[in-house]
Amino acid sequence: MSGIVRDLEIAINALEEIVDLGPGFRFDFGTETSPLANGYTKVSDSLVYEEEAGFGFTAPADGSRDQGDPDDLRRDFILANGSEFVVDVADGEYDVRIITGAQTDSNDTSFTLEDGDVQGGTRTEPGEFAVYTDTVEVSDGQLNIGLNGEWARVNAIEVVAVEDFQVKYDFGSANSPVAYGYQQVANNMLYDSERGYGLNKSVAERDRGEPDDMRRDFVIDGNYEFIVDLRNGNYELNITAGDLIASNTSTFAVEGESIGRIAAGAGEFDELTAEVTVTDGQLVLEIGERINGLEISYIAEESEEPIDVSALVSLIEEAKQISNEDGKFTAATYQTLQEAIVSAEDALETIAAEEELAAHLASLQQAIEQLEETPPAKPGNGKGPDNNPGKGPNNNPGKGPNNNPGKGPDGNPGKGRN
Numbered sequence: 001m002s003g004i005v006r007d008l009e010i011a012i013n014a015l016e017e018i019v020d021l022g023p024g025f026r027f028d029f030g031t032e033t034s035p036l037a038n039g040y041t042k043v044s045d046s047l048v049y050e051e052e053a054g055f056g057f058t059a060p061a062d063g064s065r066d067q068g069d070p071d072d073l074r075r076d077f078i079l080a081n082g083s084e085f086v087v088d089v090a091d092g093e094y095d096v097r098i099i100t101g102a103q104t105d106s107n108d109t110s111f112t113l114e115d116g117d118v119q120g121g122t123r124t125e126p127g128e129f130a131v132y133t134d135t136v137e138v139s140d141g142q143l144n145i146g147l148n149g150e151w152a153r154v155n156a157i158e159v160v161a162v163e164d165f166q167v168k169y170d171f172g173s174a175n176s177p178v179a180y181g182y183q184q185v186a187n188n189m190l191y192d193s194e195r196g197y198g199l200n201k202s203v204a205e206r207d208r209g210e211p212d213d214m215r216r217d218f219v220i221d222g223n224y225e226f227i228v229d230l231r232n233g234n235y236e237l238n239i240t241a242g243d244l245i246a247s248n249t250s251t252f253a254v255e256g257e258s259i260g261r262i263a264a265g266a267g268e269f270d271e272l273t274a275e276v277t278v279t280d281g282q283l284v285l286e287i288g289e290r291i292n293g294l295e296i297s298y299i300a301e302e303s304e305e306p307i308d309v310s311a312l313v314s315l316i317e318e319a320k321q322i323s324n325e326d327g328k329f330t331a332a333t334y335q336t337l338q339e340a341i342v343s344a345e346d347a348l349e350t351i352a353a354e355e356e357l358a359a360h361l362a363s364l365q366q367a368i369e370q371l372e373e374t375p376p377a378k379p380g381n382g383k384g385p386d387n388n389p390g391k392g393p394n395n396n397p398g399k400g401p402n403n404n405p406g407k408g409p410d411g412n413p414g415k416g417r418n
Contacts, residue, residue: 021181024160025055025087030076034066037073038180040156043085045078054088065153067103074129074155077102080109081152085145087159093137095165096145097158101129107153112146114138121149129155133196135162135231162231163300169197169226171291172217176207179214182293185226187219197228208244215242215269218292226285226294230278233298237276237285240293242269251288275299307351315364316344322368333372340367 021039028040036042041055045064049056061083066076077100100109101124110121113136120132136143147154160166170182178184183197187205191198203221210216218241241250241262249263252272259274269292276283283296319341324334344364351357 019180022160022166023164024158025089026159027055027085027157028073028076029064029078029080029154029156031064031066034076035072037071037156040073043078045080049086051088055086058084058086065102067105069103070127074099074101075103077153077155079151080147080154081149083147083152085147085154085157087143087145088141089138089143089159089161091139091141093135093162094143095133095135095158095160095162096143097156097160098132098145098154099129099156100124100132100153101155102153103127105151105153107149107151109147109149109152109154111148112144114144115146118148163298165298167228167296169228169294169296170214170217171205171219171226171293173205173207176205176217177213179212179293182214185219191227193229197226200225200227206243210244214293215240216244218243218290220290222288224287226287226291228283228285228296229281230283230296231298232278232281234275234277234301235283236297236299237272237274238295238297239272239274239291240269241272241290242292243267243290248290250290253286254284256286307354307357309348309351309357312344312348312351312357312361312364315361315368316341319344319364319368322371327374330372330374333367333370337367337371340364 019039026037026040027043028037029043032042032044043056045057045061047056048060049058057080062079062081064076064078068075096113098109098111098120100120101107104126106123106125107130108121108123109130110118111132112118113134116136119134120130122130124130143159145157168179168182169185170179171185172178172187174184174186174188185197185199187199188202189198190202191200199219201221201224203219203224205217205219207217237259239252239262242248242264244267247263247265248268249261251261252259252274254274254276259276260272262270262272264270285294319337322329322337340363344360347356347360351360
């Protein structure tokens with residue numbers, strides 16, 4: 001029993017907490033048995049798309065390899081020349097990030113998004129890896145990624161909706177560990193347009209070894225800049241600064257405007273959060289003294305809830321049911337109703353406020369209520385032609401011939417003969 005308990009404890013200790021890398025799809029391409037990068041989904045060369053899974057190759061790829069280094073994400077890859085990888089997504093804009101390369105082989109991998117232009121193809125030598133990023137519009141519920149090259153080695157693909165964009169940077173020396181899920185910014189990593197980020201000059205660095213991979217090291221100088229290419233829009237910056245063995249006061253500004261400072265004693269670390277706006281495709285963060293880490297998150301514009309126009313649709317249908325084939329309503333008021341119906345139908349696609357909806361409802365309702373019935377024809381006086389009050393010819397009031405008032409011959413008023 002003690003052996004079982006010991007084995008269970010070993011298994012529990014070996015469990016690794018799954019890191020939440022944020023919204024989106026993250027795929028680690030490789031062999032069935034190679035380690036899976038934390039927070040990613042495994043994709044093997046035989047994984048063919050099924051609707052239930054929502055992703056996969058349209059046909060099996062050409063194989064896979066595991067070369068052991070440099071890390072769980074890049075040590076293995078799939079040979080994907082001529083392959084297409086698809087992901088079911090909601091329609092919208094997506095940032096796509098593709099990592100290609102090999103630890104022991106040279107490589108050149110190109111790609112297309114949604115059958116667009118061929119991109120990538122940069123040759124990498126053994127131990128080098130290329131990272132390609134692009135933004136694509138999906139309008140058919142599925143993202144299509146075509147892969148080509150002599151071997152077309154693919155290590156990873158990440159797909160994140162534009163409104164969920166987030167990137168993290170770990171500042172320090174070129175040799176110190178990089179916090180998982182972060183991108184490295186070494187003290188001598190100058191801005192490069194192909195990479196899309198970097199410092200404006202080389203600065204000093206320190207690595208204290210503790211307390212964790214992000215806070216153990218930092219870069220430092222009296223005045224320098226960190227530059228990163230971003231699409232125009234609003235962003236939230238979360239900055240971490242501090243030092244395990246020294247006090248610290250760091251200042252930060254964007255476009256010459258201060259966004260705050262971080263002051264902390266020895267062994268302390270603090271954070272600064274600020275919202276900034278990018279208008280020229282590039283964020284320039286001006287720094288005085290230390291910075292350990294930086295998170296940049298896109299702030300999506302709040303979309304207004306669409307106005308519910310169902311009440312107006314119903315009223316339009318009600319108004320259309322009113323017919324005037326029998327001439328019940330006056331021509332003028334019925335024409336006013338028809339014009340109100342057309343106006344309401346035209347407004348259905350443009351109404352942007354409740355007040356506007358209420359105005360169209362009131363106008364159409366008024367046109368319905370103000371329908372006037374056609375007046376009935378004036379009734380006759382019961383007389384015949386030429387004002388004849390029902391008498392016979394020549395104004396004969398019902399008497400016999402020659403104005404005989406019903407008497408017998410020779411004026412005999414109903415009596416017998418003689």
